[in-house]
Amino acid sequence: MYQYNDFDAAFLAERNRQFRGQVNRRISGALTEDEFKPLRLMNGLYLQLHAYMLRVAIPYGTLSSAQMDKLALLAEKWDKGYGHFTTRQNIQYNWPKLADVPDMLDALAEVNLHAIQTSGNTIRNVTADHFAGAAADELVDPRPIAELIRQWSTDHPEFQFMGRKFKIAVSGAENDRAVLKAHDLAVRMVKNDAGEIGYQVLVGGGLGRTPMIGKVLSDFVSKEDLLPYIEATVSVWNQIGRRDNKYKARIKTTVHEHGIDDIRARVEERFALVKKTFGGYDQVLLKEIEEHFAAPAFRNAPTTEFDSAYDANPAFRSWADTNLSDHRAPGYAIVTISIKKHGDTPGDATADQMRVMADLARQYGHDELRISHEQNVILPHVHKSDLPAIYAALRDADLHTANIGLVSDIIACPGMDYCALATARSIPVAQQIATRFDELKLEHDIGHLQIKISGCINACGHHHVGHIGILGLDRAGVENYQITLGGDATFDAAIGQRAGPGFAYDEIVPAIERLVLGYLELRTDASETFLAAYKRLGMAPFKAYLYPEAQANAA
Amino acid sequence: MPRAFTPKVITANALLEGDVIYLTAQDTWTRDLSEAALLTDEADAQLRLLDAAKQVDLVVGVYLADAVAGENGPEPTHFREEFRRTGPSNYFHGKQELSPSSV
Numbered sequence: 240m241y242q243y244n245d246f247d248a249a250f251l252a253e254r255n256r257q258f259r260g261q262v263n264r265r266i267s268g269a270l271t272e273d274e275f276k277p278l279r280l281m282n283g284l285y286l287q288l289h290a291y292m293l294r295v296a297i298p299y300g301t302l303s304s305a306q307m308d309k310l311a312l313l314a315e316k317w318d319k320g321y322g323h324f325t326t327r328q329n330i331q332y333n334w335p336k337l338a339d340v341p342d343m344l345d346a347l348a349e350v351n352l353h354a355i356q357t358s359g360n361t362i363r364n365v366t367a368d369h370f371a372g373a374a375a376d377e378l379v380d381p382r383p384i385a386e387l388i389r390q391w392s393t394d395h396p397e398f399q400f401m402g403r404k405f406k407i408a409v410s411g412a413e414n415d416r417a418v419l420k421a422h423d424l425a426v427r428m429v430k431n432d433a434g435e436i437g438y439q440v441l442v443g444g445g446l447g448r449t450p451m452i453g454k455v456l457s458d459f460v461s462k463e464d465l466l467p468y469i470e471a472t473v474s475v476w477n478q479i480g481r482r483d484n485k486y487k488a489r490i491k492t493t494v495h496e497h498g499i500d501d502i503r504a505r506v507e508e509r510f511a512l513v514k515k516t517f518g519g520y521d522q523v524l525l526k527e528i529e530e531h532f533a534a535p536a537f538r539n540a541p542t543t544e545f546d547s548a549y550d551a552n553p554a555f556r557s558w559a560d561t562n563l564s565d566h567r568a569p570g571y572a573i574v575t576i577s578i579k580k581h582g583d584t585p586g587d588a589t590a591d592q593m594r595v596m597a598d599l600a601r602q603y604g605h606d607e608l609r610i611s612h613e614q615n616v617i618l619p620h621v622h623k624s625d626l627p628a629i630y631a632a633l634r635d636a637d638l639h640t641a642n643i644g645l646v647s648d649i650i651a652c653p654g655m656d657y658c659a660l661a662t663a664r665s666i667p668v669a670q671q672i673a674t675r676f677d678e679l680k681l682e683h684d685i686g687h688l689q690i691k692i693s694g695c696i697n698a699c700g701h702h703h704v705g706h707i708g709i710l711g712l713d714r715a716g717v718e719n720y721q722i723t724l725g726g727d728a729t730f731d732a733a734i735g736q737r738a739g740p741g742f743a744y745d746e747i748v749p750a751i752e753r754l755v756l757g758y759l760e761l762r763t764d765a766s767e768t769f770l771a772a773y774k775r776l777g778m779a780p781f782k783a784y785l786y787p788e789a790q791a792n793a794a
Numbered sequence: 795m796p797r798a799f800t801p802k803v804i805t806a807n808a809l810l811e812g813d814v815i816y817l818t819a820q821d822t823w824t825r826d827l828s829e830a831a832l833l834t835d836e837a838d839a840q841l842r843l844l845d846a847a848k849q850v851d852l853v854v855g856v857y858l859a860d861a862v863a864g865e866n867g868p869e870p871t872h873f874r875e876e877f878r879r880t881g882p883s884n885y886f887h888g889k890q891e892l893s894p895s896s897v
């Protein structure tokens with residue numbers, strides 16, 4: 240893991256010192272809210288419906304146990320005992336008091352964490368494949384390049400006042416787990432015909448009001464060229480991107496309006512200038528960073544404890560089948576800890592739960608944790624022989640829900656329960672869907688199914704790329720929920736299609752139930768997932784389950 | 795024709811705590827919607843809004859929110875204001891944990 244050097248530590252301390260002064264001046268009345276707002280946003284501090292909200296970056300989703308312990312401390316000392324992990328690999332505290340925020344930031348700095356650029360029209364927290372460094376299907380660990388991008392983009396003078404925010408994601412694996420095509424810019428590590436590692440660069444993806452799938456800007460950028468190439472891309476957009484209309488300001492609109500070929504030509508031209516200014520120092524830095532991410536010393540041991548627990552304990556078996564993924568080292572597994580117990584708030588973990596997960600990482604997991612954009616926590620490096628002990632500890636902390644990738648593993652944004660921009664609630668809809676399918680005891684039979692819920696058109700809950708997407712709207716002063724079907728968050732990315740008229744708050748859960756039970760009738764057999772069935776059959780048969788009255792009227 | 799003025803309360807977030815507050819008839823701030831002044835005259839509402847917004851060392855984001863007269867003072871007409879005066883629905887946090895009267 241990356242450890243701050245003296246420069247990083249001094250930079251952050253100075254930034255926190257400045258913000259403490261700004262908060263003091265705001266409290267004394269020396270700064271108005273108009274003056275203070277851009278300053279607090281630059282430091283991740285929002286004002287939401289009921290309180291301030293502090294958004295802390297978890298760069299590329301990687302945490303050490305000490306960092307997780309610190310997140311727990313913040314939750315306990317300055318918040319209401321919990322934190323909310325988001326789809327952008329951040330953690331949000333929903334109840335901080337303004338005067339406490341400088342202390343919170345100082346506490347975070349002790350473990351190399353910060354809230355810089357988690358808001359505002361800047362380059363935001365760089366997100367990554369949450370299995371980075373561990374996945375069996377990975378070519379190279381993408382985190383060194385993510386850390387390089389983090390350092391380069393932090394306080395980058397050219398990119399502090401852009402037309403809009405800019406989100407970058409990276410992945411080094413064959414399967415896309417980072418929703419690359421929904422990002423302003425995405426870096427995908429690839430190997431060319433000569434066997435060299437380089438990067439495919441995608442641009443112009445984004446969800447929100449006008450969802451767009453990212454397009455390939457370059458199929459192969461070499462290692463030395465990547466940072467200048469990204470700088471050239473952001474720079475081109477910063478120049479020609481629209482500033483007249485904030486809904487058209489993101490790079491997806493620029494790419495759409497100019498066409499990818501025109502953007503590519505401009506980037507190449509700009510790159511020729513930018514490249515000369517880099518002088519190779521970024522590669523020296525990257526080398527250093529790479530050393531921080533050296534793989535842990537994996538041990539070679541038998542997996543007998545795992546095998547016998549798997550045979551003997553059905554609950555353990557079910558959890559193992561659902562929550563483990565293939566690790567690149569023999570005898571190892573990737574553990575996804577669900578923080579979506581049926582009926583609980585997706586993505587929330589209590590301070591105690593955070594400490595349990597930190598302890599497990601310390602004891603069994605080479606001190607590493609990850610946060611996924613799907614709002615779960617990952618122990619990336621676990622030897623299988625330790626899994627029975629880990630499972631027992633998770634069970635004691637109520638963290639043993641076996642639902643990864645299933646109907647109750649729902650992404651839900653904070654929605655109207657917290658977010659000032661919301662048009663409807665998302666959390667209670669997620670809670671009720673999960674509870675309902677738990678009652679039906681059909682979850683494992685239904686299989687892989689991603690439901691994603693947003694509380695407004697901004698789409699923080701990624702509803703466009705959910706197999707079932709739910710968008711909460713305000714229709715004439717009443718909550719109303721629109722369903723989209725067929726979205727896909729993988730490298731085959733697709734935007735879901737609207738199924739028809741929306742549903743009232745008390746109709747949405749029954750509608751989802753009809754839809755999913757309908758799928759069970761429609762699928763060829765258990766191996767055909769919801770998404771596969773939708774791709775084969777199209778909208779019509781699913782619509783019939785969603786709107787039975789319309790069907791009856793037409794008949 | 796301009797739309798008829800509907801009754802409003804003046805609301806904001808407190809600078810230090812960030813929580814939801816309302817302006818009373820005495821031009822003080824309360825955490826409880828039922829103690830807010832229900833403004834029925836548009837000119838009066840606009841003037842008091844301007845005065846309230848000037849209190850930069852106390853409040854943030856002052857605005858007029860629709861409300862109606864209820865048995866125990868003003869009540870919200872829109873669900874957003876209902877959540878603001880109550881708290882989130884997933885935990886018993888926010889106003890509901892402090893003052894049972896506002897639930």
Ligand code: SF4
Nearest residue numbers: 652658661694695699
């Ligand atoms: S999607 Fe809308 S409601 Fe949900 S967190 Fe984002 S801005 Fe808030």
